[in-house]
Amino acid sequence: MSATATDAPAVRFAAACKSFGDTRVLDRFDLDIPRGEKTVIIGPSGSGKSTLLRILMTLEGIESGRVEICGETLTDRFDGVERAPRGRGRLRKIRGHVGMVFQQFNLFPHMSALENVACGPRLSLRRSRVEAEAEAEALLRRVGLGDKLGSYPLQLSGGQQQRVAIARAMALRPEVMLFDEVTSALDPELIGEVLAVMRELASETSLTMLVVTHQMGVARALADRVCFLENGRLVEQGPPEQVLDAPENPRTREFLHALNLA
Amino acid sequence: MDTIWNYRWLLLQGLGVTVQVTVLAGLLALALGIATGLARRGPPLIAWPVHIYVEVFRGTSALVQLFVLFFVLPGMGLRLDPMTCGVVGLGLCYGAYCSEVVRGALNNFPRAQREAAVALNLTGTQTLTRVVLPQALLVMLPQLGNLMVELLKASSLVSLITLADLTFQARSIMRLTLHTVEAMSVLLVAYFVLAQLISFGARALEARLGGAWRGRTEER
Numbered sequence A: 001m002s003a004t005a006t007d008a009p010a011v012r013f014a015a016a017c018k019s020f021g022d023t024r025v026l027d028r029f030d031l032d033i034p035r036g037e038k039t040v041i042i043g044p045s046g047s048g049k050s051t052l053l054r055i056l057m058t059l060e061g062i063e064s065g066r067v068e069i070c071g072e073t074l075t076d077r078f079d080g081v082e083r084a085p086r087g088r089g090r091l092r093k094i095r096g097h098v099g100m101v102f103q104q105f106n107l108f109p110h111m112s113a114l115e116n117v118a119c120g121p122r123l124s125l126r127r128s129r130v131e132a133e134a135e136a137e138a139l140l141r142r143v144g145l146g147d148k149l150g151s152y153p154l155q156l157s158g159g160q161q162q163r164v165a166i167a168r169a170m171a172l173r174p175e176v177m178l179f180d181e182v183t184s185a186l187d188p189e190l191i192g193e194v195l196a197v198m199r200e201l202a203s204e205t206s207l208t209m210l211v212v213t214h215q216m217g218v219a220r221a222l223a224d225r226v227c228f229l230e231n232g233r234l235v236e237q238g239p240p241e242q243v244l245d246a247p248e249n250p251r252t253r254e255f256l257h258a259l260n261l262a
Numbered sequence B: 001m002d003t004i005w006n007y008r009w010l011l012l013q014g015l016g017v018t019v020q021v022t023v024l025a026g027l028l029a030l031a032l033g034i035a036t037g038l039a040r041r042g043p044p045l046i047a048w049p050v051h052i053y054v055e056v057f058r059g060t061s062a063l064v065q066l067f068v069l070f071f072v073l074p075g076m077g078l079r080l081d082p083m084t085c086g087v088v089g090l091g092l093c094y095g096a097y098c099s100e101v102v103r104g105a106l107n108n109f110p111r112a113q114r115e116a117a118v119a120l121n122l123t124g125t126q127t128l129t130r131v132v133l134p135q136a137l138l139v140m141l142p143q144l145g146n147l148m149v150e151l152l153k154a155s156s157l158v159s160l161i162t163l164a165d166l167t168f169q170a171r172s173i174m175r176l177t178l179h180t181v182e183a184m185s186v187l188l189v190a191y192f193v194l195a196q197l198i199s200f201g202a203r204a205l206e207a208r209l210g211g212a213w214r215g216r217t218e219e220r
């Protein structure tokens, strides 16, 4: 009955509903993301993109419906009746599948780049310091920051900070990586270096990526599939050539048109 | 000046008592402040009694609290020596102030940092000790330093529960010699120097804790 870890989709939303007060953000939302797929989510501001990712990172709950990550049910509350809270062990197990990179980087300012990347493995995977730092160093080299190991976040540029943040999330070897407008807070000339790192990650076939972006260049570079979200509904989805170049839905067309003018 | 020189040992003894009361009460206040500041973010059953403690001790004067400990408790069968009364009384009172500082710093702690900790799958305790406190302590330090200076000045209240602190000795000298100006000058200078020491200590600690990641960038 319960799907085993390997044949279940990486992410499944089934009739998921989420509101903030009177604002209904997700309304009986359905979405399946197969393992290894790189999904890009686009849509107007306030359409629920961040909320979608935050639910997967367990930063928000849902009121009803179902959300699964790698076959494990994240939340199942029905009819507005909250069920007994999940055991902490279970929540932490689910979080172990997922990594997230934020728009504002959210690095720990009191830790060096190396400590930022090593702290997840050290604390939540209980790796030894030597082991965690060796791995962190390798990851930082991979994102092109081998010479910034000892730098503190405030000493790094936005692009460098965001690359540290990506390395930090990858250090826990998640199966699903969430990127919430990770290039939006960057000066235009710094977007390329972060995008290059994301493209390199996208070459890992087993890694599932969910990328929210307003930048169509980012979408084209990464997407197997593009989802257009509006008012918490999936208006259109398909391969990037279709959704971005020949959208069927008038709402998608309107949104892309407005973006091009901006 | 002769007066001061003649009574130097008495004054030094008084200084010793003042320092002892301030340091012990300060440590108690900091420990209480951090514990109760954290507890107020806990479940209501813990947070509420702590809230009442803070309001009661913030809302009544330190002098009254000392008097209750020293004069009222013995009537109820609990007799504490003056030093214990002074330390516990001031510790409880300033613990309540520290508690507010800790609570404020925790409440204002950026939510995004906690969310990053969730994304890294840290436990609640790890988040507190590795992410929240190292940053929040730095925010609290200047305010806690100020409170310790306030505590130093309030420590003269213990002279009213028979403890022979610096204020107590200076007043005895005034009564014996009528050299008010000299005795007052000693008090003025001594408390000022002690207060400067506390402020300096707090700033040094702040620079040490935050210098590596914050100080350098301020210079930039």
Ligand SMILES: Nc1ncnc2c1ncn2[C@@H]1O[C@H](COP(=O)(O)OP(=O)(O)O)[C@@H](O)[C@H]1O
Pocket (backbone or CB within 6 Å): A020, A023, A025, A043, A044, A045, A046, A047, A048, A049, A050, A051, A052
């Ligand atoms: N914590 C919150 N409290 C209240 N409303 C919120 C909160 N977070 C998001 N919202 C609302 O939910 C809607 C969707 O937000 P969000 O998922 O951030 O959109 P997007 O990322 O697509 O811009 C918006 O209308 C926003 O105002």
Ligand SMILES: [Mg+2]
Pocket (backbone or CB within 6 Å): A049, A050, A051, A181
């Ligand atoms: Mg958003």
